[in-house]
Amino acid sequence: xxxxxxxxxxxxxxxxxxxxxxxxxxxxxxxxxxxxxxxxxxxxxxxxxxxxxxxxxxxxxxxxxxxxxxxxxxxxxxxxxxxxxxxxxxxxxxxxxxxxxxxxxxxxxxxxxxxxxxxxxxxxxxxxxxxxxxxxxxxxxxxxxxxxxxxxxxxxxxxxxxxxxxxxxxxxxxxxxxxxxxxxxxxxxxxxxxxxxxxxxxxxxxxxxxx
Amino acid sequence: xxxxxxxxxxxxxxxxxxxxxxxxxxxxxxxxxxxxxxxxxxxxxxxxxxxxxxxxxxxxxxxxxxxxxxxxxxxxxxxxxxxxxxxxxxxxxxxxxxxxxxxxxxxxxxxxxxxxxxxxxxxxxxxxxxxxxxxxxxxxxxxxxxxxxxxxxxxxxxxxxxxxxxxxxxx
Numbered sequence: 283x284x285x286x287x288x289x290x291x292x293x294x295x296x297x298x299x300x301x302x303x304x305x306x307x308x309x310x311x312x313x314x315x316x317x318x319x320x321x322x323x324x325x326x327x328x329x330x331x332x333x334x335x336x337x338x339x340x341x342x343x344x345x346x347x348x349x350x351x352x353x354x355x356x357x358x359x360x361x362x363x364x365x366x367x368x369x370x371x372x373x374x375x376x377x378x379x380x381x382x383x384x385x386x387x388x389x390x391x392x393x394x395x396x397x398x399x400x401x402x403x404x405x406x407x408x409x410x411x412x413x414x415x416x417x418x419x420x421x422x423x424x425x426x427x428x429x430x431x432x433x434x435x436x437x438x439x440x441x442x443x444x445x446x447x448x449x450x451x452x453x454x455x456x457x458x459x460x461x462x463x464x465x466x467x468x469x470x471x472x473x474x475x476x477x478x479x480x481x482x483x484x485x486x487x488x489x490x491x492x493x
Numbered sequence: 494x495x496x497x498x499x500x501x502x503x504x505x506x507x508x509x510x511x512x513x514x515x516x517x518x519x520x521x522x523x524x525x526x527x528x529x530x531x532x533x534x535x536x537x538x539x540x541x542x543x544x545x546x547x548x549x550x551x552x553x554x555x556x557x558x559x560x561x562x563x564x565x566x567x568x569x570x571x572x573x574x575x576x577x578x579x580x581x582x583x584x585x586x587x588x589x590x591x592x593x594x595x596x597x598x599x600x601x602x603x604x605x606x607x608x609x610x611x612x613x614x615x616x617x618x619x620x621x622x623x624x625x626x627x628x629x630x631x632x633x634x635x636x637x638x639x640x641x642x643x644x645x646x647x648x649x650x651x652x653x654x655x656x657x658x659x660x661x662x663x664x
Contacts, residue, residue, distance in 0.1 A: 291655060292655065295648065295651045299644050306640075344631075437523070441523040442519050446578070446643065447519050447578050448516065451512040451585075454508055454511060455511075455512045457508075459508070462504070463504050469658040
C-alpha cells in the first residue's frame, strides 16, 4: 500500500489555516466547549483539592471563566480569564493541523484523541501555575516584597496565562509528536514526477508462503 | 527538513527547540521586558509612529505619551499592542529550523520588518474599526486581528522555509 506524494508545505499551510478558521468559528462546539471544560475542571479540582477550588462562568461576561479559591465558604481570591481563547482555539488549531496532514484514518483518529488530551493537560498546567501564584501572593500578604526566581517564574506564568505563544508552541509540539510529519509534508520544491512515498506506518506486504 | 534522511527525527528536534525558545521568550517578555523603561520607550515610539501615519488619514490626531486621540476615536498603545511576541514566535521558529546562519539572519531581519509593518496595520485598523464600527472593536481586537497576525507569521515562516530549503538543495 502506498500514500500520495508528500503534501507541499504551502498547500498544507493554506489547508490548515482554512480548516482552523472553519472549526474555530463553528458556533455549536465552540459554545459547548467552555461549560464542558468547567465541568472537567471542577471534577479534577474535587479530586485533587477537595472542593476548595471552583471554576464557573462569571456573572458578567466576557471573560468566560472565573476561578475561585474558597476558604470556609468564602472566596479567598478570584481569577478571571477566557477559556475560549486558551482552550478552544488551540484545540481547533490542532484539529485543523491533524486534518490537513495526510494520515491514515486510524492514525488521525488516535492523534485527535491524544492531542486533545495533551492540550487539556497543558491547559490544566497553566491554570495550576495561576493557582500557585495567587496562593503565593495571598500567603505573602500585602505590602511585603516578593523577590526570587520562584516568584518571577510564577508571576510570568500567571501573567502569560492567556498569552497566545505558549498555546501556539504547545499545539505545534503536539502536532509534530502525534502526526509525525516527516515525509508527509514537502518543505521545498517537489519534483514533478516524484514517486509515491511508501506509507511508513503500514506493514510491508506479506510474502507468499513457501510451497 | 533538509536532513530528512538522518536517523533522529529532525521535525521533533525542531518542534522541541521551537517550543523551548518560545517559552523562554515568554519568560523574558513577562519577567523582564514589560517592567523595563526600554519597553515603555518602545510603546511611546509605536504611538508616535502610528499617530504620524494616522495624521495622513484622518484630521486632528494628537499623540500624548502612549495615547493616540482624535475626534474619531482614541487608542492607548498598551502591552500586547507591541509586535514583540509575534517577532519572538517567528524568530524562535527560524532559529530552531536547521539552516545556515546567513539564511536565518535574513529570515529574522525580513520577518521582523514584515511583522512590524503588519502591527502598524493592526493598530491603524483597530483605530478605524473603533471609530466607524465600534460594536466590532472587541471582536477585532481580541480575535480577528490576533488570528490574522498569527496566520501572517505562519505564512512568513512557510515562505522562509521554502526559500531556505530550496537554497540548501541548490547548494
